[in-house]
Amino acid sequence: MDIFGIKALLICALIFIPFEHLFAERPQKIFRKGFAVDLIYLLFNGFIIKLAIAMIAAGALGAAAFLVPQSITQAVSGQPVWLQVAEIIVITDIGVYWAHRAFHKIPALWKFHAVHHGIEELDWLGAFHNHPVDAIVTKAISLTPVFFLGFSEASIAIFFIIYLGHTLLVHSNVRIPFGPLKWLIASPQFHRWHHANQREAYDKNFAGQLPFLDMLFGTYNVTGDKVPEKYGVDDPIPSTYFGQIGYPLLRRRKLSNRAVPSTEA
Template sequence: MDIFGIKALLICALIFIPFEHLFAERPQKILRDGFAVDVIYLLFNSFIVKAAVVLMAAGVLGLAAMLVPQSITQAVGGQPVWLQVAEIILITDLGVYWAHRAFHKIPALWKFHAIHHGIKELDWLGAFHSHPVDIIVTKAISLMPVFFLGFSEASIAIFSIIYFWHTMLVHSNIRISFGPLKWLIASPQFHRWHHANQREAYDKNFAGQLPFLDVMFGTYNATGDKVPEKYGVDDPVPSTYFGQVGYPLQPRRQRSNPTASSTEAEG
């Protein structure tokens, strides 16, 4: 069994690397700074997160069997699969939105999330550059309602595939226009302006898949075709994998980052 997702890594590389070369948003080397570290993130996070999700699902399903009437789980799981997938996308992205926003607003959580924002050159592989605590907490918040309500295994599996590929797409260095669908489906342009280390991008575009959530909650950043000047954070994030994993546990230092800057500006 490919518990570390090596086959998935190779398939993703064979698809995204050529597209990023042909339709690049900005000039960038394939083996950019931090490429090797991101490969480690993909391999190890894949194993850690899978294990955490399996344990969480088992616990939630057991609890749901005791608390949720069978009529509800049967009704939810009995819907057409396409409708279940649409509902799962909405439910999970609401969870992602608020969890993501909390990781920006709460200083203790920001230290975990700063790892993801430390990427200075975005590409498909950067989608996996996240602290395990960041990923597990976000998945717990977003997926628990899905397991609790009794959505079918088939619908969850299809959602997982969609989410996996879409996450890589929004982080990719691909110039692509979604046209009028940009309000409905998150695009690389939408997510680049979440990663931009520029004041107008601070605390904007939190949704993972559904940009209209940011429109609803007042955090949407409309940028047209404008390209961010730079990515990354001002935090002193280490460059190595183990340094980054341990970074949130280090004593708090005086720091300058998007969350702090925007909070001060609002105050």
Template sequence: MDIFGIKALLICALIFIPFEHLFAEQPQKVLRKGLDVDLIYVLFNTFVIKAAMAMMALGTLEAAAILVPQSVTRAVSGQPIWLQVAEMILITDIGVYWAHRAFHKIPALWKFHAIHHGIEELDWLGAFHSHPVDAIVTKAISLTPIYLLGFSDASLAVFSLIYFGHTMLVHSNLRIAFGPFKWLIASPQFHRWHHANQRTAYDKNFAGQLPFLDVIFGTYNATGNKLPEKYGVDDPIPSSYFGQLGYPFLPHRKPSKRAAPSVEAGWLPDTPGIEHVDR
């Protein structure tokens, strides 16, 4: 078994590297800054997340057998595969949206998510550059309803291929115009501005696949064809893999220099013990 996903990594590299060279949005070397650390993330996160998701799926399926009527799971799994996949994309991206938003708004969670935003040169490998805690919590929130409802194995396989391929695409350094579909399907341009280290981009474009969720919840950032001035964060993120792994567990030595952004009314009240962060 290819538990580290090396074969999949090589296949993705053969697809994305040539296309990013031919249709690059911004000039960037293949052997860019932080490439070695991203490769470690690919190998380590693949193994750890697979193990965590397997345990979560097992526990959720056991709970579903008790809590969810078989008539419901039979009805769900009996739908056409294309409809099951569409439903999974919607359900999981609602979970991704709110989990993602929480990781931006709650300081203790932001320490984990800041690792992902620490990328300064964005390409397809950036899809894997996430702290394991960030990745596992987000997947647990977004995938638990899928396991509970009993979607079929075939639809789960199709969904997984679409999800991982699209996640790499939105992080890629590709110049692709989605035209009128930009509201429906997240593009590299859409997600690129989520990573921008600019005031106008903070706390915007949280959806993973469906930008209309940001439109509905008031966090959509329309940028036209403009490019961000820079990526990354002002936080003092370590450059090494193990430094980044331990970063969220260490106290911040310096507060962020950014001014606190406005907080959307009604989402997260000013509650004692909960602060608002600026990404």
């Protein structure tokens, strides 16, 4: 059993490294700053998050057995798989949106999420650069309703494949126009403006897959074809894996501007 996701890593690398070379948004080395640390995130966080998802699923399924009528779970799992997958995408991304927004707005949570925003050179591997607390809380909020309602194993498996591929894509260093689909499907351009360390990008574009959620809740950042000047945060994020894991627990003299509630309308 490939518990550390070595096979998945190799497949993703074979797809995205040439992809980023052919359609690069900006010149960037494959072994860019923080590459080794992100490999550690992929291997060890991946294992931890898999365990967390298994526990989330067990808890939700156990609760559903007592609280959700069997007729409902059977109706949900009896739908066509394609429809279940579409419903899962909507349900999970609503959870991702609000969890993500909370991690930006609440200073104590921002300490964990700042680790992800500390990436200064975006590429596909940066998608794995998440503090375990950030990743697990977001997974718990977004996935619990899916397991609770009884979606089929096949539809959940297909969703995970789509989610992984799309998450890597939006973090990748590629410039691909999405045209009218940019309102429906999150693009690299949409997400890189979430990562931009510029005032107009703060607290914008929270959705993971569905940009219309940001449009609906007033957090969409219209950027056209502009490229961010820089990524990262002003927070003093350590450069090592264990330094970043312990970073949220350290006392800080100054809050990041991102964690200070905006006074703008």
